[in-house]
Amino acid sequence: MPQQRRAQVTRRAIVIAAAEEFDRTGYEATPLSAILRRSGVTKGAFYFHFPSKEAVAAALVRFQSQAWSKVWQRWTERGLDPLTTAVGIVDEAVRILERDVVIRAGT
Numbered sequence: 001m002p003q004q005r006r007a008q009v010t011r012r013a014i015v016i017a018a019a020e021e022f023d024r025t026g027y028e029a030t031p032l033s034a035i036l037r038r039s040g041v042t043k044g045a046f047y048f049h050f051p052s053k054e055a056v057a058a059a060l061v062r063f064q065s066q067a068w069s070k071v072w073q074r075w076t077e078r079g080l081d082p083l084t085t086a087v088g089i090v091d092e093a094v095r096i097l098e099r100d101v102v103i104r105a106g107t
Contacts, residue, residue: 011049013039015063018056019105027057064106067096 017039021030032053036046050056075089097104 007049010041010045014041014046014049014056015059015102018053019060019102022057022060022105023101027053060102060106062106064103067100067103067106068093071096 014035018030018035021034021038024030025034030053032043032046035053035056036043039046050059071089071092075085075092078085078088080088097107
């Protein structure tokens, strides 16, 4: 596997592990060791990708912000009436929050 691909896989594993731990116990109660254990990466690998636990949390917030922007754009570009648009946005947001731990943790 090329170095860049391996780095992407490692970074994604850290993000998902952090999201799962934050979702399970909350940001404050999640030690870095829990993220490392869940992701299966070393502390060195973690610090190669993120300078801190806070930086991972910031990445999660960016992911959720991008997701909500895309949802908003998809629904507002349809030219539907405001109520239908609002219901569609909320319905899609609920589905995303139910299935996507990264977006849920970032929210």
